[in-house]
Structure formats: structure tokens, C-alpha cells
Amino acid sequence: VKPIFFITGTDTGAGKTVLTALLAQYLRERGVQVAALKPLCSGGREDAQVLHAALAGALTLDEINPWHFRAPIAPLLAARREKKSLRLAAVRKHILAMRKRFAVTLVEGAGGLLSPLGEGFDSRGLMAALGAAPIIVAPNRLGVVNHLLLTLEALPEKMHERAMVVLMSPEKPDAATASNVELLGQFFPKKNIFMLPWLGRRFALTEALNKTSIKRTLSALLPGSEIQATR
Ligand SMILES: Nc1ncnc2c1ncn2[C@@H]1O[C@H](COP(=O)(O)OP(=O)(O)OP(=O)(O)O)[C@@H](O)[C@H]1O
Numbered sequence: 422v423k424p425i426f427f428i429t430g431t432d433t434g435a436g437k438t439v440l441t442a443l444l445a446q447y448l449r450e451r452g453v454q455v456a457a458l459k460p461l462c463s464g465g466r467e468d469a470q471v472l473h474a475a476l477a478g479a480l481t482l483d484e485i486n487p488w489h490f491r492a493p494i495a496p497l498l499a500a501r502r503e504k505k506s507l508r509l510a511a512v513r514k515h516i517l518a519m520r521k522r523f524a525v526t527l528v529e530g531a532g533g534l535l536s537p538l539g540e541g542f543d544s545r546g547l548m549a550a551l552g553a554a555p556i557i558v559a560p561n562r563l564g565v566v567n568h569l570l571l572t573l574e575a576l577p578e579k580m581h582e583r584a585m586v587v588l589m590s591p592e593k594p595d596a597a598t599a600s601n602v603e604l605l606g607q608f609f610p611k612k613n614i615f616m617l618p619w620l621g622r623r624f625a626l627t628e629a630l631n632k633t634s635i636k637r638t639l640s641a642l643l644p645g646s647e648i649q650a651t652r
């Protein structure tokens with residue numbers, strides 16, 4: 422089966438789009454056919470535009486992001502303000518249709534794991550309906566271990582086993598940044614914890630991918646055998 426990776430986070434602004442775009446660009450550079458989707462946007466389509474650029478035309482903006490609502494609040498409420506409602510089955514159907522055309526599919530959620538997306542579902546429900554592997558992005562600062570453990574605990578056992586965590590380095594590290602991996606590693610398998618550096622206020626994906634350490638992290642994050650097999 423062709424893999425779907427679902428990029429969620431401990432919070433909004435955690436770095437989900439940065440990671441999804443890096444993964445998309447990285448896979449594309451390796452010659453892997455990759456789709457990167459942000460099915461729901463609220464308050465602007467910037468995330469979808471970033472993914473659109475990373476895909477270099479492999480998908481249209483509307484294929485990447487079929488549902489977008491004006492209000493910058495949870496998609497569930499933003500949709501209701503426009504007298505619209507969104508069902509899990511419709512989102513699932515779109516993602517599975519896109520998957521048919523690609524070897525690997527990346528899906529960025531909105532907000533965190535339990536942020537309401539549509540009528541009666543959140544990222545956790547969508548992920549389960551897709552059988553996707555969870556990637557949880559979190560800012561590497563004091564307090565993140567609590568946020569990660571809460572998020573991980575909310576995953577059903579099967580998903581918990583497949584979950585991977587990515588700690589995003591902030592521009593300015595705090596007293597906990599350097600020790601968070603170690604601490605989290607006491608509660609969650611260390612082999613499933615990854616770290617990405619701060620890339621600067623304005624960075625180019627291609628430049629970031631010139632760094633061997635970043636490429637190594639991204640390739641370790643995606644189970645190589647699965648990706649290789651689908652090339
Ligand atoms: N490693 C990093 N290096 C440089 N900038 C980063 C890094 N991680 C995150 N950022 C910046 O932090 C901000 C939030 O990141 P991002 O948009 O990826 O979060 P998100 O989880 O996708 O948020 P949303 O909930 O809005 O989708 C962005 O301006 C992004 O460029």
C-alpha cells in the first residue's frame with residue numbers, strides 16, 4: 422500500500438508546513454512522486470501556497486487545498502460562518518484520489534491533533550480513516566514534553582506505535598531546548614524522535630536541503646524501505 426504520512430502538531434504554528442514542504446522537496450529531489458496536501462485551510466491559503474511551490478506544479482492549488490474558509494479560526498467554525506459543512510468522508514475521498522497518482526502522500530492537518538476540522542472529526546479521526554502514519558511536530562522549548570506526551574497519549578495504540586516526533590528548533594533556544602530529546606526519550610522510543618534546526622527568518626527549501634544533516638533527518642523520518650519500494 423502506498424504510504425500516507427499525516428503531519429500534525431502539538432499546536433498551531435508548530436512548524437507543520439515547514440516540515441511538510443521540506444519532506445516534499447526532499448522526496449521530489451530524490452525522484453519520488455510525492456503529493457503534499459493541506460485539505461483544509463482557514464484564514465488564508467498560505468500553507469497550500471508553500472506546498473504548491475515545493476511540489477513545483479505536480480498539483481494545482483485547488484488539488485492541494487480543496488476547502489478554504491475566510492475566518493482565521495478552527496475550520497469547523499470558519500466553515501459554519503459561511504453556512505458550509507464538511508464531512509470526513511469527503512476529505513478522505515479527495516486524499517485517496519490524490520494518492521492514486523503518487524508514490525507517497527503527505528497530508529498537513531490544521532492546528533493540533535484534536536483541533537476540530539469538520540462536522541464530527543479532527544486530525545486524529547482523519548488520520549485513522551486514512552490509515553496514515555502520524556508525524557507530530559512540536560516547538561523545542563520548555564513545556565513541549567508535556568504537550569507531546571498529551572498528544573501521544575491521545576493516539577490509539579496502533580497509531581502510537583507508528584508515531585514519529587519532530588522537534589523544531591526555535592530561533593532562540595531556552596533552558597530546556599538542549600535536553601528535551603533526552604527527557605522525552607525516557608517516555609517514548611528515542612529512534613522515533615527527530616530534531617530539525619532553526620532555518621532562519623527567511624529560508625529557501627533548496628538551501629536547507631543542501632545540508633547533509635537535514636537530509637539525513639528527513640530520510641530517517643520516512644521509513645526508507647517503504648519509500649524505495651514505491652519509487
Ligand atoms: N525550523 C524552522 N526554521 C525557521 N523557521 C521556522 C522553523 N519552524 C517553523 N518556522 C517558522 O515558524 C512559523 C510557523 O511554522 P509553520 O507555518 O510551519 O507552522 P504550522 O504548524 O504549519 O502552523 P499552522 O497551524 O498555521 O498550519 C512560520 O513562520 C515558519 O516559517
Ligand SMILES: [Mg+2]
Nearest residue numbers: 437438468529
Ligand atoms: Mg501550517
